[in-house]
Amino acid sequence: MSEFIPRSARHGRRRSRGNDDTWEWIQALAIAVVLGLIIHYLVLTPFSVSGPSMLSTLHDGDLVIVNKIIYKFRDPKPGEVVVFHATEEKYYIKRVIALPGQTVSSYNDTVRVNGRSIHEPYIDEENLTEDFGPVKVPEGHVFVMGDNRMNSTDSRSPELGPTPIDKIVGRADLVFWPLRDFQVLW
Structure with a gap:
């Protein structure tokens, strides 16, 4: 006992x-x-969305959870929303459109990767994409664009260009605040 x-x-x-x-x-x-x-x-960190470049997916002031570890195990994929260092002081949040070695362009409001139209259910019908390209994405980079195509500084702009993969902080996984905007982003 x-x-x-x-x-x-x-x-x-x-x-x-x-x-x-x-x-x-x-x-x-x-x-x-x-x-x-x-x-x-x-692993995870909160990030505050600033500006209208990701409307209507993300709104100014939304708080998102960024998964900082995922890209230690794999590369970004098209359609993922990523946070990256645009400059030493500035972070941007955009959507991955094309990967290293791919060619991206837009004609008549249709984005094409390697000549094929891509499906973009996150873009509102009235949200137009100006013609650009073709742009070949360099090795070690991704081509990113905001969902609000008419009001986004992204890889289309000469001052930003394609984003180096090593500047990506992580993948935005979840909008957690305000609660009315709560959503999973993948």
Whole structure:
């Protein structure tokens, strides 16, 4: 038969129950903070959308969760919404349209990759895409565009151009605030 030995007796000293509870809460809180920091800096991070370039998918002020680890295991895919460093101080959020080695263009409001029209269910009918290209995406880069094609600084602009893959912070996975805009983005 097993005998119950109180924890205080096992440690050879007696502490009051209040001190044990306080110490356990401090330990739990410390572990939660450390795990939260690890997750925030290495895995997931919140990002605030600024501007109208991703309308109607994302709105100015939306908060999204960015998956920072996914591209350590695989490359971006067409249709994914990514956050990247446009400059040292500025982050942009755009949609991947074409991959390294592909040729992208637009004619009569239809975006084409390697000469084939792509299906873009995230674009509103009245949202027009100006003609451009063809542009061959360099190795190590992706071609990104905002969903609000008439009001987006993206890979079509000479000052930005195709985005280096190593400048991508991660994939936007989820809009979590405001709640009325809640959605999964993949």
